[in-house]
Amino acid sequence: MDVSHILNSLNDAQRQAVTADPGNLLVLAGAGSGKTRVLVHRIAWLIEMTGAAPGNLLAVTFTNKAANEMRSRIEELLERPIGGMWVGTFHGLAHRLLRAHWQEAGLPEKFQILDADDQLRLIKRTLQALDLDENKWPAKQCQWYINQQKDEGLRADHLEHYGQDYQRTMIGVYKAYEGACERGGLVDFGELLLRSHELWLKQPGLLAYYQQRFTEILVDEFQDTNAIQYAWLRVLAGTRNHVTAVGDDDQSIYGWRGARIENIQQFTRDFHPATLIRLEQNYRSTSTILKAANHLIANNSGRLGKELWTDGMEGEPIAVYAAFNEQDEARFICDQIQQWAKRGRRREEIVVLYRSNAQSRELEEALLRTEVPYRIYGGFRFYERLEIRNAVGYLRLIASRDDDAAFERVINTPVRGIGNVTLELIRNLARSEGCSLWQAARQAVTRGQLPGRAAQNVQDFMRLIDLLEEYAATHELHLSADYVIRQSGLIQHHEKEGGEKARSRLENLEELVNAAGAFVPDATPDGEKPTPLETLGAFLDRAALDAGDTQADDYEDAVQLMTLHSAKGLEYPFVIIAGLEEGLFPHKMSADSLSGLEEERRLCYVGLTRAREKLLLCHAESRRLHGEEHLTRPSRFLKEIPAELRQEVRMKGQVSRSFAVGERGAGESWGRRDVSTRADLAQEPQGLSLSLGQRVRHPTFGEGVVLNSEGRGSNARVQINFDGVGGKWLVMAYAKLEAI
DNA sequence: AGTCCCCCCATTTTT
DNA sequence: TGGGGGGACT
Numbered sequence: 001m002d003v004s005h006i007l008n009s010l011n012d013a014q015r016q017a018v019t020a021d022p023g024n025l026l027v028l029a030g031a032g033s034g035k036t037r038v039l040v041h042r043i044a045w046l047i048e049m050t051g052a053a054p055g056n057l058l059a060v061t062f063t064n065k066a067a068n069e070m071r072s073r074i075e076e077l078l079e080r081p082i083g084g085m086w087v088g089t090f091h092g093l094a095h096r097l098l099r100a101h102w103q104e105a106g107l108p109e110k111f112q113i114l115d116a117d118d119q120l121r122l123i124k125r126t127l128q129a130l131d132l133d134e135n136k137w138p139a140k141q142c143q144w145y146i147n148q149q150k151d152e153g154l155r156a157d158h159l160e161h162y163g164q165d166y167q168r169t170m171i172g173v174y175k176a177y178e179g180a181c182e183r184g185g186l187v188d189f190g191e192l193l194l195r196s197h198e199l200w201l202k203q204p205g206l207l208a209y210y211q212q213r214f215t216e217i218l219v220d221e222f223q224d225t226n227a228i229q230y231a232w233l234r235v236l237a238g239t240r241n242h243v244t245a246v247g248d249d250d251q252s253i254y255g256w257r258g259a260r261i262e263n264i265q266q267f268t269r270d271f272h273p274a275t276l277i278r279l280e281q282n283y284r285s286t287s288t289i290l291k292a293a294n295h296l297i298a299n300n301s302g303r304l305g306k307e308l309w310t311d312g313m314e315g316e317p318i319a320v321y322a323a324f325n326e327q328d329e330a331r332f333i334c335d336q337i338q339q340w341a342k343r344g345r346r347r348e349e350i351v352v353l354y355r356s357n358a359q360s361r362e363l364e365e366a367l368l369r370t371e372v373p374y375r376i377y378g379g380f381r382f383y384e385r386l387e388i389r390n391a392v393g394y395l396r397l398i399a400s401r402d403d404d405a406a407f408e409r410v411i412n413t414p415v416r417g418i419g420n421v422t423l424e425l426i427r428n429l430a431r432s433e434g435c436s437l438w439q440a441a442r443q444a445v446t447r448g449q450l451p452g453r454a455a456q457n458v459q460d461f462m463r464l465i466d467l468l469e470e471y472a473a474t475h476e477l478h479l480s481a482d483y484v485i486r487q488s489g490l491i492q493h494h495e496k497e498g499g500e501k502a503r504s505r506l507e508n509l510e511e512l513v514n515a516a517g518a519f520v521p522d523a524t525p526d527g528e529k530p531t532p533l534e535t536l537g538a539f540l541d542r543a544a545l546d547a548g549d550t551q552a553d554d555y556e557d558a559v560q561l562m563t564l565h566s567a568k569g570l571e572y573p574f575v576i577i578a579g580l581e582e583g584l585f586p587h588k589m590s591a592d593s594l595s596g597l598e599e600e601r602r603l604c605y606v607g608l609t610r611a612r613e614k615l616l617l618c619h620a621e622s623r624r625l626h627g628e629e630h631l632t633r634p635s636r637f638l639k640e641i642p643a644e645l646r647q648e649v650r651m652k653g654q655v656s657r658s659f660a661v662g663e664r665g666a667g668e669s670w671g672r673r674d675v676s677t678r679a680d681l682a683q684e685p686q687g688l689s690l691s692l693g694q695r696v697r698h699p700t701f702g703e704g705v706v707l708n709s710e711g712r713g714s715n716a717r718v719q720i721n722f723d724g725v726g727g728k729w730l731v732m733a734y735a736k737l738e739a740i
Numbered sequence: 741a742g743t744c745c746c747c748c749c750a751t752t753t754t755t
Numbered sequence: 756t757g758g759g760g761g762g763a764c765t
Contacts, residue, residue, distance in 0.1 A: 063754065091755045115755080189755045224754095256752065356751050359756090378753085419741075545755060565752050587751055603752080626750065627756035744764080750757095 006077065008042050010037075017277045018042045022050055022216065024274035026267045027246045030611035031293075032284030032571065036066075037218060039246050040073045043085075046216055047078065055084030058214040058236075062221050064089055064546045066569075070220070073723035086214070090229050090263045092545055094196035095310045098187070104206060105199045108185040110400055110537070113544035117384070118405040119143060119188050129431065137169060145170045146177060150190030151258035153197065153228045184404055184436070193228045211238045221391050222247030222267070226258035234270065243271050249304050250297050253565060253597065253603045265304060282308045284571055284612055286315025292615070292641040293608040299640055300598045308609070316614055317647040320638060322328075323620040325629075326359075326579075330366035332651065333576055336616060336646055337372050337559055340574055347373065349573040351560040353607050355585040359578060360561055367559070371735075372702070377562035381547035382515075387494065387505040391512055392543055394484045398469045399537050402436035411441075411461060414493035418461065422454040438462075464488065469533075477535050478517035485509045564607045575611035577604075580619040604637045616649075617641075695740040696720060703740065 007015055014034055017027045018041045029035035043059065061067045071087045086093060095113070098105050114122065123146070124139045130418045130522050134525060149159065156175035161167035181187065187195065200207040207240040217237055219225070225233070237243050245267055250262040268274040282290055290308045297303070323329035333352060341347055360376055367374045382388060390413050396406035412418045429449070430440035444450050445459050468487060472480040487492050494505045521538040530538065560572070564585075579585055585604070591594030608615065638646075661686045694706045704722035720737075 089755065192755080254753075257754080358750075358757095415741075417741095547754075563752065584751095589751055599752095624756075654749095712749095742765090744762105746760105746762090748758105748760090 003045065003048055006041050006048065010034075010041065011281055013277060013279050013281065014038050015040070017279065017542050018045050019049075020167075020275050020277065022046070022052075022242050024242055024267075024271040025244045026264070026271075026274055026278060027244065028276065028304055028306055029246055029248055029250065029279045030282060030306050031248065031606070032282040033279035033308070034283060035246055035248075035279065036070065036073070038279065039218060039244075040070060040077060042244060043074050043218060044077045045176065047082075052216055053084060054082040056213065056215045057082075057085045057218070058093070058216070059085065059087045059218045060093060060220065060233075061087075062224055064092065066220060067092065072111060081249060089545070090225075090232070091192050093728070094192040094232070095541065095545060097199065098192065101199060101203070101206060104203050104489075105195055107187065107195070107450070109184045109189050112396070112400060112403055113192070113541060114181070114186045114188040114405070115383075115544050116143075116268055117389070118186075121405055121408065122180055122184075122186070123173070123177055125427075126173060126180055130176055131172065132169065132173070137173070142170065142173045142177075146174050147188075147190050148186075148258065149174060150194050151192060151226045151228055153231055155194070161681060168466055181357045183434070184402065185400075186405075190228070193232060197228060197232045197235065200232075200548045210236060211241060215241050216244070216248070218244040220246055223249050223252035223261055223264040224254050224259045225263045225557045227258060230260065230263045237271065245271075248306070250300070250306065250602055251568065251606050253568065253599060253606060255599050260368045265302065278306055280306055280308055281611075283312075284308065285609060286613060288315045288317060288645055289608060289611050289615055292318055292645050293605055295645075296601065296637060296640045297605045298606065300601055303596075318641065318645050319614075319616040319649045320646050321616065321618045321649050323618055324635070325622045326362045326620045326624060327366070329578055329618050329620045330362045333363065333578065333616075333618065334366045334370040334372055335651065336576065337367075338370065345573070347557045347559045350576065350580060351562065351567065351570070351572040351574075351610065352576045353564045353567050353610070354578045355564060355587055355603075359584075363578065366398060373556045373558040375558045375560055377560060382508070382511070383543050383547055385505075385508055387490065387508055388512055390490055391481070391485050391488075391509060392540070394465070394468065394488050394490075395472075395481070395536060397438075397465050398472050398484070399533065399540055401438040402467070404430075404437045407437040407441075410488070411458075414489045416461060416489075417457045418454060422450060422458065425450065426458075457703075459653055472536060473531075473533050473534060475530065476517075477519060478513050480532065480536065481516040485513070508542050519566050564603050568606050571610050571612055573612045574614040574616070575607065576616045576618065577607050578618045579623070580617050580638055581623065581632040582635055583630075583632065584623070584625075584636070585635055601637065601640075604635075615645075692698060697738045697740055698722065699736050 006319070007018065010018060010201065011034075014037070017025065017038050020042075027035070027038060029038065039059070043057060047054055059067075059070055061070060067088050071082070071085075074085075074087075075081055086096075098107060098111070102109050102111065120139055123142050123330075124134070127134055127137060127139055127142065148252050149155070154179055156171050159167070159171045159174070161171055181191065193661065200210070200714040202356060214236060217233065219233065224247070233243065245264065247264050249261055249264050252259060252264070255261060268276055285293075285308075287310050290310055294307050321329070321332055323332055337347060337350055340350060354360065354363070356380065364374065364376070383392065390410060393406040393413075396403045397410060408423075412425065426437055426440045426444055429444055430437050435443075441458050441462065445455050445462070448455070450458060464487065468480075468484055471483050471487075475483070491506065491509065494502045494509070497505075516539060519535070519539050519542070521535050564577070577585075583591070584601035586597055590600050617638060619638065621632060621633070623630055623632050695703060696706060697703050698720070701722040703718075704720040706720055
């Protein structure tokens with residue numbers, strides 16, 4: 001067979017990895033070395049050359065995005081669909097198993113997935129039921145504890161408290177929470193993995209079936225696997241199946257959420273015998289950037305070892321800017337962005353990375369002031385938004401009346417006169433009867449345990465849900481979604497709220513209808529077309545397992561802002577890293593352990609290796625944190641980059657009328673930033689005084705009316721509702737406003 | 741039921 | 756410094 005299309009375009013190391021004989025294989029893939037490509041081509045090779053059927057292959061990733069991308073790239077390469085192959089996230093695959101074998105797994109047929117928010121609410125209720133003081137035992141902490149145990153594969157029964165109060169309580173909460181999940185048929189994220197692992201251990205026949213089926217298992221981002229995922233893989237692989245693990249120990253940045261770097265470090269021992277192949281040729285960055293990254297990461301211990309190289313260009317030195325404070329840093333970054341754009345490059349090519357989300361505000365304000373378009377990644381994802389969660393709550397209640405989390409969420413949203421007193425009565429009834437809130441509510445109504453008014457309201461609510469279900473059972477999903485957001489009153493609720501926020505909420509609700517319209521459920525095993533209610537169930541599962549990428553819209557050429565963590569896997573021509581200071585990056589919370597520090601260093605390595613052409617590293621000499629000024633020292637990571645690769649920079653066009661200040665060595669050629677430039681920032685705005693309701697003109701946004709204002713002096717901001725553009729907050733000092 | 745105020749907290753995030 | 760949550764008040 002002609003496989004040149006699979007092998008052409010690969011370098012030697014990549015080809016070796018792709019064509020390695022079936023067996024355990026560890027591909028240590030450096031940043032920008034063509035990792036996904038190797039994985040995709042390896043799969044194509046296995047199918048075309050070793051006689052493996054797509055159905056014998058299982059590919060696992062961590063995010064839905066990666067899974068989708070992998071599937072489509074394989075199909076593109078093979079030029080045919082690979083329906084029989086399982087490609088998905090750990091959680092997605094585990095979920096698939098549990099849906100298929102719910103009985104063997106000891107679950108109700110219609111078990112529901114509990115997302116993080118639902119989980120927290122359930123834990124809160126559990127704490128109340130146990131009569132524990134939430135101040136002493138914060139729900140968040142309990143959630144953290146429970147998830148951590150599940151990630152380690154441990155159930156409450158496996159845990160010992162050794163007489164320790166903390167342990168004893170946590171185990172108690174864990175146990176009670178397990179009970180609540182059991183009663184409600186609820187499965188949280190950790191439970192998906194844990195239970196499907198247990199399923200295999202308890203059902204040897206089932207395990208044998210899957211072991212026979214999946215002879216080739218491929219895992220992406222192996223350095224991110226946690227204990228239960230690793231155990232799951234080992235059980236499935238057994239002694240005969242082959243595991244191809246792709247990853248990079250130097251990019252392991254999720255230790256804090258249970259990922260075990262040891263898993264990749266010990267792969268060749270645990271999956272013995274195994275071949276190890278390193279991909280070290282980098283196709284992304286300049287050699288200067290790679291040298292810097294190599295030097296930095298060399299400070300870590302216990303690495304599998306790897307050195308990136310390129311036959312590309314040397315590129316520019318790495319720019320380092322010592323800012324006066326965080327405002328100066330932000331301003332300098334804006335300036336650099338504008339200069340990049342002035343040279344005819346796109347702002348989209350730039351990313352600004354920071355260690356913690358809080359840093360984004362200062363940057364945002366500066367970008368707003370200088371009118372540089374930007375987009376912030378992270379923050380709320382689609383299915384986490386309040387209005388979406390409410391709408392989904394109705395859908396969930398339609399699908400399953402016993403879904404208490406959904407019941408609690410929507411019974412009085414929008415308000416329908418069912419207050420806390422009524423709800424508490426229903427909760428108590430549910431607790432004492434051991435039934436769901438829905439059932440308790442029905443009982444309360446029929447037995448007349450509620451005052452007339454409340455009884456009527458509850459009854460109306462229940463009738464509404466029944467009505468919605470009737471509709472949903474006979475209509476396509478997107479029609480039902482539309483029906484639900486209208487009949488439930490959610491649309492009206494936000495409409496009368498008014499304002500910019502409400503408008504975006506309404507848009508999101510419309511977007512949910514679109515998402516429902518675009519949703520295509522997996523084919524049922526028997527190949528029949530799913531009923532509308534089955535489709536709804538599948539849609540809800542996806543809503544829980546997939547955050548839903550909200551990106552997409554907004555085509556403006558904008559700079560990207562995100563944390564270093566969320567930058568993993570991405571690349572940009574120009575990367576700016578802000579806040580390289582001791583205590584911030586490396587973060588002080590990670591500074592007291594070697595493993596923590598090394599993970600911070602890997603995070604920095606990830607940041608550096610995102611850059612293709614140009615890298616700018618910033619630190620401020622003083623930074624305001626929690627309202628207090630702190631003098632800071634440059635991050636050790638800066639010093640770990642060889643001096644000959646770095647170049648200190650300052651504001652363009654600025655004469656170095658430097659004033660000498662301690663610390664800085666006299667031999668250094670760059671001067672301190674000019675005082676007068678700094679003073680410019682504080683300049684008072686020109687005296688345009690606006691009154692509320694006044695009409696104004698803006699060079700970009702056109703005409704609008706002043707709605708609101710806040711602050712004074714150089715900080716004064718006004719909110720203006722621009723005709724056709726909508727509400728915007730502008731800084732008076734910078735927005736070139738004109739009264740009409 | 742909604743609003744206000746005070747207190748507490750403050751890394752990183754996917755499923 | 757600022758945001759969120761909880762409690763108290765209207």
